[in-house]
Amino acid sequence: MTDGMGSEGSLADIPGRSGRDAVVIGGGLAGITAALALADAGVRVTLIEGRPRLGGLAFSFQRGELTVDNGQHVYLRCCTAYRWFLDRIEGTALAPLQDRLDVPVLDIARPEGRRLGRLRRDELPVPLHLGRSLATYPHLSLAERAKVGRAALALKGLDLADPSLDAQDFGSWLAAHGQSARAVEALWDLVGVATLNAVAGDASLGLAAMVFKTGLLSDPGAADIGWAHVPLGELHDRLARKALDSAGVRTEVRTRVTSISPEENGRWSVQVPGETLQADTVVLAVAQREAYDLLPDGALDAPEQLLEIGTAPILNVHVVYDRKVLSRPFFAALGTPVQWVFDRTDASGLRDGQYLALSQSAAQDEIDEPVAALRERYLPELERLLPRARDAQVKDFFVTRERTATFAPTPGVGRLRPGARTKVPGLYLAGAWTATGWPATMESAVRSGVSAAGAALSALGRPRPGHLFDVEEAA
Ligand SMILES: Cc1cc2nc3c(=O)[nH]c(=O)nc-3n(C[C@H](O)[C@H](O)[C@H](O)COP(=O)(O)OP(=O)(O)OC[C@H]3O[C@@H](n4cnc5c(N)ncnc54)[C@H](O)[C@@H]3O)c2cc1C
Numbered sequence: 001m002t003d004g005m006g007s008e009g010s011l012a013d014i015p016g017r018s019g020r021d022a023v024v025i026g027g028g029l030a031g032i033t034a035a036l037a038l039a040d041a042g043v044r045v046t047l048i049e050g051r052p053r054l055g056g057l058a059f060s061f062q063r064g065e066l067t068v069d070n071g072q073h074v075y076l077r078c079c080t081a082y083r084w085f086l087d088r089i090e091g092t093a094l095a096p097l098q099d100r101l102d103v104p105v106l107d108i109a110r111p112e113g114r115r116l117g118r119l120r121r122d123e124l125p126v127p128l129h130l131g132r133s134l135a136t137y138p139h140l141s142l143a144e145r146a147k148v149g150r151a152a153l154a155l156k157g158l159d160l161a162d163p164s165l166d167a168q169d170f171g172s173w174l175a176a177h178g179q180s181a182r183a184v185e186a187l188w189d190l191v192g193v194a195t196l197n198a199v200a201g202d203a204s205l206g207l208a209a210m211v212f213k214t215g216l217l218s219d220p221g222a223a224d225i226g227w228a229h230v231p232l233g234e235l236h237d238r239l240a241r242k243a244l245d246s247a248g249v250r251t252e253v254r255t256r257v258t259s260i261s262p263e264e265n266g267r268w269s270v271q272v273p274g275e276t277l278q279a280d281t282v283v284l285a286v287a288q289r290e291a292y293d294l295l296p297d298g299a300l301d302a303p304e305q306l307l308e309i310g311t312a313p314i315l316n317v318h319v320v321y322d323r324k325v326l327s328r329p330f331f332a333a334l335g336t337p338v339q340w341v342f343d344r345t346d347a348s349g350l351r352d353g354q355y356l357a358l359s360q361s362a363a364q365d366e367i368d369e370p371v372a373a374l375r376e377r378y379l380p381e382l383e384r385l386l387p388r389a390r391d392a393q394v395k396d397f398f399v400t401r402e403r404t405a406t407f408a409p410t411p412g413v414g415r416l417r418p419g420a421r422t423k424v425p426g427l428y429l430a431g432a433w434t435a436t437g438w439p440a441t442m443e444s445a446v447r448s449g450v451s452a453a454g455a456a457l458s459a460l461g462r463p464r465p466g467h468l469f470d471v472e473e474a475a
Contacts, residue, residue, distance in 0.1 A: 003055075003210065005290045009133070010199055012474060014372045020035070020042075020043045020044065020280050020281070020460055020462070021044045021045075021046070021275050021278065021280055021281070022035075022038045022044070022045045022046070022279055022280065022281035022282070022283065022456065023045075023046050023048060023270045023279040023281070023282050023283075024038070024045060024047045024048070024282075024431070025257045025260070025270070025282065025283065025286055026048075026056065026284070026285035026286040026296070026445070027047055027048070027049030027053075027054040027055070027056065027251070027253065027447060028054075028055065028057060028058075028285060028286075028431070028432075029052070029055070029056060029058065029082075029085065029236065029432075029442050029445035029446055029449065030056075030239045030285040030430040030431045030432065030434075030445040030446070030449040030452075031047060031049070031056070031283065031285030031430065031449065032047070032054060032085075032236070032244065032449070033151070033375070033430075033445070033446045033449025033450055033453070033454075034247070034283045034285055034428075034430050034447075034449040034450075034453045035047040035086055035148060035228070035244060035247075035251075035449075036088060036243060036244060036247055036248045036458075037358050037449065037450060037452050037453030037454070037457075037464075037465065037468050038250045038281070038283075038457070039120045039244070039247035039470075040247060040377060040464065040465035040467070040475070041082055041453070041457050041464060041465050042462065042463050042467065043456075043457075043460070043462070044103070044248075045248075045249045045250070045251070046250045046251075046252075046271060046277060047244060047249050047251045047346075048252050048255050048256075048257055048270070048277075049251070049252065049253045049254075050213075050253075050254070050255065050256040050257075051253065051254070052253050052254050053233065053235045053237045053253060053329070054236060054237045054240050054241055054244075054251070055233060055235075055236030055240070056236075056305070056445075057070070057071075057072050057402065057405065058070070058232050058236050058442060059232055059233055059236065059237065060072075060231035060232050060233030060234070063396075064350065064353070064396075065349060065350065065452075066320070066345075066348045066350055066355065066396075067231040067233070067347070067349050068231075068318060068347050068348060068400070069228075069231060069232045069233075069316075069344070069347075070310075070316070070356050070400050071314050071316045071359060071400060071402055071405065072227070072233075072248075072316060072340070072344075072359040073225045073227065073228065074194075074225050074444065075095070075193045075226050075227070075442055075443065076215050076222060076223050076224065076225060076226070077219075077221045077222055077223065077224040077226070077439070077457065078214050078215055078218060078219065078242075079224035079226075079442065079443035080442070080443075080469070081442045081443050081446040081447045081469050081471060082442045082446050083226075083457065084129075084446070084469035085442075085446045085469075086235070087282075087464055088180075088243060088467075089235065089239040089240050089242070089243040090239060090242075090243070091234075091235040091239045091383075092335045093454055094228060094229060094230045094234065094235060095226055095227060095229065095230075095235060096229065097224045097226035097312065098226070098448040099224070100120070100121055100221070100224060100227050101119065101120060101121040101122075101221075101223045101224045101225065102117040102118060102119075102120045102121075103118065103225070103330075103331070103332055104116060104118055104328055104331040104332070104347075105117045105118065105119060105139060105153070105190065105331065105332045105334060106119075106287050106331055106333050106334070106385060107138075107139050107186070107333075107334040107335045108330070108336055108384050108385055109335025109336070110337045111332065113141070114385075115138055116135050116138075116353075116365060117136075117139050118137075119133055120132075120133045121133065121220055121221070121223070121224075122220075123220065123363075124220065125220060126218065126219065126220055127149075127152060127153065127156065127216075127217055128216055129220040130152075131149075131215065133149060134182070135446075136148060137186075137187070138149065139163065139182075139184055139186040139187075139218060139277060139334060140164035140182065140186055140187065140292050141182075141278045143238070144179075144180055144182060145459075147177075147178040147180075147183065148179070148183055148187055148293075148319075149176065149180065149274070150172065150177070151177040151179055152175055152212070152216070153307045155209055155212050155213060155217065156213060158205075158207060158213070160206065160210055160213065160423055160437070162206075163202070163206075163209075163414065163415075165205045165209055166204050166205070166206035166207070166411065166412060166414035167204075167411055167412055168202070168204070168205040168206075168373065168411060168412070169201055169202070169203060169204070169205060169208075169413045170188075170200040170204065170205045170207075171184065171199070171200035171201030171203070171263045171410045172191065172201070172205040172206035173205050174188055174200055174429070178212045184200055185334065186334055188200055190306045190332055190334070191211075191212070191215075191216075191243055192208055192211065192212075192360055193361045193362050193429055194332075194339065194359070194438060195215070195441070196208060196211060196409045196439050197361045197362055197405060197406040197408075197409065197440065198310045198312060198362050198408060198409050198410070200205065202362070202408070202409075202410060202439065203409050203411075203414070204409050204410060204411045204413055204414060205243065205377075205411070206414055207409045207411075207413070207414070207439050208440075210438065211439060212326040214279055214360070223271075225400060227330075227342070228283070228347065229346065229347055230347055231302045231347055231348070235392065250270070250360045251294065253271050254331055255273070256272065256273070257270055257271065257272055257294065257395075257457060258271045258272065259271045259272065259294065260282055260284070260296060260427070261296055262296060262424060262426075262427075262454060263278075264391060266425070266426070267279060267280055267426075268280070268281075268282045268426055268427065268440060271280060272293070274322060275314075279426075279428075280426055280454045281426050281428070281459075281460065282426060282427050282428070283428045283429075283430055283449075283452045283456065284427065284428070284429050285429075285430040285448075285449065285452070286429070286431065287404065287431060287433065288306040288407065288431065288433045289307065289309070289404075291306055291421070291431065292304075292306040292307055292334065292428060296424065296427070297421070297423050297425055298424060299422040299427055300418055300422060300423060301366070301423065304449065305415075305416045305418075306418070307355075307417070308415075308416050309380020309407050309408070309413060309416050309417065309433055310402075310404050310406070310407065310408035311403070311404035311405070311406065311408055312361075312362060312364070312405060312408040312409075313362075313363045313364060313367040313401065313402060313403045313404070313405055313406060314359065314360065314362075314363055314402050314405035314406070315360040315362065315363035315366050315367050315374075315399060315400075315401055315402075316357055316358065316359060316363050316399065316400045316402075317357070317358040317376070317378050317397075317399050318344075318355065318356070318357050318373060318395075318396070318397070318398050318400065319355070319356050319359075319382065319394060319397050320353055320354070320356075320378070320394070320395045320396035321339040321349065321353050321355075321356070321392040321395065322352070322353045322392055322393040322394075322395050323353055323354065323387070323388070323392050323393075324353075324354045324418060325354055325386045325388040325389040325392050326341065326343055326354065326356060326388075327384055329342065329343050330342040331363075333385055336381045336384060336385060337360075337377060337378070337381060337453070338358055338360075338378065338381050338382065338385060338461055339358070339359060339360050339361060340358070340359045341344060341356055341357070341358050341382075341385070342356065342357045342358075342359065343355070343356060344356065344357045346415070353392075353395060359380065360399045360419050367401050367403055368401075371397070371398065371399055375397050379394060384391075396440075405440075406432070406439065406440030406441075407432070407433040407440045409439050409440070415423065417433060417435040417436075418435060419434065419435045419451070419461070420434065420448065420451040420452040420454075420455045421455050425459065426456075426459070428452040428453075428455055428456050429452060430445075430448040430449045430451070430452035431448055432444040432445040433447065434451075436448050436451070436471075441461060445471075446469070447471045450468060450471045451471055454468070454471070
């Protein structure tokens with residue numbers, strides 16, 4: 001096998017590596033993390049990725065002079081595993097966090113005209129850090145703001161370890177806690193749709209409570225937002241690849257694993273076109289559907305449950321204007337189909353004009369709409385939101401569609417998500433969809449990779465590398 005990217009085959013001669021081999025299948029964030037963690041512990045690792053690049057669901061591609069992300073990705077300060085990952089690949093400076101949470105929220109459906117509000121935090125301790133921002137949030141009435149405060153405190157009191165939370169839906173819980181449809185739209189869904197990829201009524205209370213408790217009600221800085229100021233591929237492909245190479249991982253892209261099977265000697269055979277790899281440890285870091293197809297008999301008690309984990313789409317709408325129409329790095333919108341808008345001009349390499357990316361989560365109704373229909377809908381909406389867009393010329397308009405962007409965070413999904421360990425020795429699962437307690441995020445992917453590597457290392461009797469992110473192992 002050759003990967004065409006400069007890293008060469010056999011690792012048999014690498015000094016300091018004693019005879020343990022692992023194959024990690026899937027070069028998304030989960031697989032990259034597992035590969036790095038195993039290699040850092042002295043295991044010989046081969047990472048196999050079917051596509052021509054690493055990064056899985058968070059990648060970039062070229063469109064003329066633009067480097068485009070398949071979808072805008074953000075993370076929060078509380079995403080400690082993803083931040084560890086950024087450090088590990090030496091990418092932290094390229095995806096900085098805001099000094100302090102500050103989200104401009106523009107509502108264009110008010111009778112009195114356009115209105116800008118802000119979700120910001122103070123230096124005060126939790127939950128007072130959001131108190132002033134909530135008290136002055138113009139998109140809710142005074143009574144709604146008071147009720148939001150009470151619901152937030154009730155949410156803070158929920159026990160995330162209580163499995164019954166996963167069976168309930170967040171929308172019903174919000175309604176039962178006095179939240180109006182407006183409060184759901186202008187606050188809870190504004191944050192929840194972007195982080196869970198579902199509206200409150202379609203989301204597990206357990207996952208929603210996890211997001212809001214961890215992000216808004218744990219540490220004052222927990223929800224400060226970070227995002228890549230470079231193309232995602234710079235982080236998740238180029239820098240990840242560099243880190244893997246220096247850790248001694250053999251990386252093969254454009255290589256699909258077709259089957260994995262246990263051998264009589266307790267090792268594993270991993271089949272790729274033209275080659276059979278042997279390994280003591282296999283980490284299957286692919287999406288749930290592919291994991292189901294590759295899992296050998298007996299690996300899980302109820303493998304068909306993996307097929308019950310649904311998926312949810314995210315649509316990104318990309319618009320290049322001939323001039324600057326937005327003077328902020330990003331904002332969220334209300335009273336329009338537009339959800340979140342990011343300025344990607346600098347990151348994309350565009351030299352003239354401005355490039356905006358609209359991130360549209362829970363996009364079930366739009367994901368298959370023709371580009372022309374989306375153009376007809378979104379360009380006028382952008383003109384309503386950004387008056388300067390009215391005089392600007394649209395130089396390019398295109399969309400990226402990720403139909404299976406995340407697992408669907410529906411009530412009951414928690415009992416379907418398996419942990420890192422399977423029932424067969426030497427085989428582990430990773431992926432944002434596994435039982436990390438997090439919704440389908442980069443954070444969940446990295447945590448799952450750490451858990452899988454941690455479980456594998458303990459079975460191999462090897463110490464975890466000292467610098468490895470510490471995650472409580474999922475069951
Ligand atoms: C448009 C969009 C926006 C998003 N926004 C955010 C966000 O703002 N913040 C956030 O935290 N998360 C966001 N996410 C979610 C985040 O990208 C994912 O949760 C995360 O990247 C999943 O990583 P993973 O490693 O678990 O899986 P994947 O990225 O799916 O990686 C699995 C890899 O396995 C490979 N593979 C599959 N089968 C085989 C095989 N047989 N052989 C070899 N390789 C195989 C695939 O090609 C893939 O590269 C977004 C996702 C999308 C699509």
